[in-house]
Amino acid sequence: MIIKIDGKECTCESGEFLIDIAKRNDIFVPTLCSMKPVLLDRGCCRVCVVELTENSRSKIVVSCIYPVERECEVFTQSEKAVRERGMVLALLKLLAPDAKLITQMAKAYHAPELERLEPRADGGSCILCGRCVDACNLLGTSAIAAMNRGVTKEINTAFGAPATTCIGCTSCAQVCPTDAISFEETDSTRTIWNQSFELAHCEICGEILGTAASLKHAANITGDEPSSLCPKHERRNSAKSLASIYRR
Amino acid sequence: MIVTEPHQIQKIMEAYPAEQRYALAILQDIQNACNYLPEESLALVSGRIGVPVAQLYSLATFYKALSLTPKGKHIIKVCDGTACHMCGSSSLLISLKQVLGVEEGELTADGQFSYECVNCVGSCALAPVMVINANYYAKVNTEKLVAILEKYQPGGEFDE
Numbered sequence: 060m061i062i063k064i065d066g067k068e069c070t071c072e073s074g075e076f077l078i079d080i081a082k083r084n085d086i087f088v089p090t091l092c093s094m095k096p097v098l099l100d101r102g103c104c105r106v107c108v109v110e111l112t113e114n115s116r117s118k119i120v121v122s123c124i125y126p127v128e129r130e131c132e133v134f135t136q137s138e139k140a141v142r143e144r145g146m147v148l149a150l151l152k153l154l155a156p157d158a159k160l161i162t163q164m165a166k167a168y169h170a171p172e173l174e175r176l177e178p179r180a181d182g183g184s185c186i187l188c189g190r191c192v193d194a195c196n197l198l199g200t201s202a203i204a205a206m207n208r209g210v211t212k213e214i215n216t217a218f219g220a221p222a223t224t225c226i227g228c229t230s231c232a233q234v235c236p237t238d239a240i241s242f243e244e245t246d247s248t249r250t251i252w253n254q255s256f257e258l259a260h261c262e263i264c265g266e267i268l269g270t271a272a273s274l275k276h277a278a279n280i281t282g283d284e285p286s287s288l289c290p291k292h293e294r295r296n297s298a299k300s301l302a303s304i305y306r307r
Numbered sequence: 308m309i310v311t312e313p314h315q316i317q318k319i320m321e322a323y324p325a326e327q328r329y330a331l332a333i334l335q336d337i338q339n340a341c342n343y344l345p346e347e348s349l350a351l352v353s354g355r356i357g358v359p360v361a362q363l364y365s366l367a368t369f370y371k372a373l374s375l376t377p378k379g380k381h382i383i384k385v386c387d388g389t390a391c392h393m394c395g396s397s398s399l400l401i402s403l404k405q406v407l408g409v410e411e412g413e414l415t416a417d418g419q420f421s422y423e424c425v426n427c428v429g430s431c432a433l434a435p436v437m438v439i440n441a442n443y444y445a446k447v448n449t450e451k452l453v454a455i456l457e458k459y460q461p462g463g464e465f466d467e
Contacts, residue, residue: 196359201359201361201362202359202361203361204359204361204362204364204365205365205369206364206365206368207368207369208368208369216361217349217360217361217363217364218346218364222360222361223360224359224360224361
């Protein structure tokens with residue numbers, strides 16, 4: 060099947076998501092929640108809206124969750140698409156007034172100033188997309204989830220207390236599109252989600268390997284001993300042992 | 308009777324197969340038996356059906372039917388829909404606070420009552436409406452309120 064995106068003919072399979080087709084053809088569609096690494100969760104930031112014309116009828120679709128099933132023409136920069144995207148970003152800016160990326164995007168995509176609405180009083184950068192929760196679930200730790208509902212909804216650990224399953228790996232912070240999850244790190248500890256974790260260092264060079272708990276979690280899955288060397292020295296060590304085997 | 312012992316919670320859980328999809332049903336049953344969800348119960352449920360504690364806590368904070376703080380034996384719901392609001396549900400709430408001596412959502416010292424403000428219960432012609440357990444009370448004012456609560460006090464008509 061061939062569809063047209065911004066005038067460019069793109070080949071695709073039926074059922075493929077619009078944003079994936081666009082990306083493959085080097086057509087940029089801005090998004091927050093379906094950035095790489097792609098997790099299960101999509102369709103929650105609504106920034107990737109585009110205009111789609113099918114049988115001379117036009118509609119706005121969310122490209123990351125819109126499966127293409129028929130031939131159609133897509134416009135990522137039409138007046139309607141730009142207006143919708145601007146509005147989405149204007150609202151996200153009120154939800155996450157401290158998020159630098161959103162402020163920049165709101166400016167770049169001409170988001171209107173919504174004077175009759177107040178920005179979220181307690182500030183913050185979280186847009187509640189849930190990527191962090193998905194990342195934590197994928198790791199099998201499931202330490203965080205969405206708590207409460209409506210305007211009080213937030214991502215947190217159960218009871219806001221240190222979670223026994225949290226390993227301090229910061230995967231949640233790494234997949235966050237707006238850098239809303241903060242953590243502190245000293246030479247020996249890392250503090251995230253209301254608890255402190257001991258850091259493990261490479262036995263030779265002292266480089267930080269991660270938290271002791273995260274190394275143990277990884278070792279449990281693979282069935283090995285927790286590693287005590289950085290990748291560089293791990294390689295050097297195995298090279299040495301290989302060399303000694305062959306010299307014998 | 309109010310239960311909170313781990314073996315009693317165990318018994319509630321055993322009524323359902325140990326599958327994730329029964330999470331909400333189990334939590335509801337614990338809520339009914341204990342009048343709230345004790346912190347330890349979430350860990351017990353998690354251990355049995357394999358749903359992480361964080362996700363159970365997420366459910367417990369999402370649904371109004373579930374509560375993490377103890378609720379009274381009798382739960383008083385004051386309707387604050389448009390009609391009830393106009394007919395003085397806010398003064399009813401103030402009276403309740405005076406009579407019971409606790410804030411909204413809190414438990415009275417004897418564990419008998421807790422009250423909450425809810426959205427329209429659909430009986431606008433009877434405004435202001437108050438619901439205790441499953442009993443509806445119409446056109447409630449401060450005088451009526453004291454008489455109604457009397458029936459739910461220990462030894463009262465509706466106190467079982």
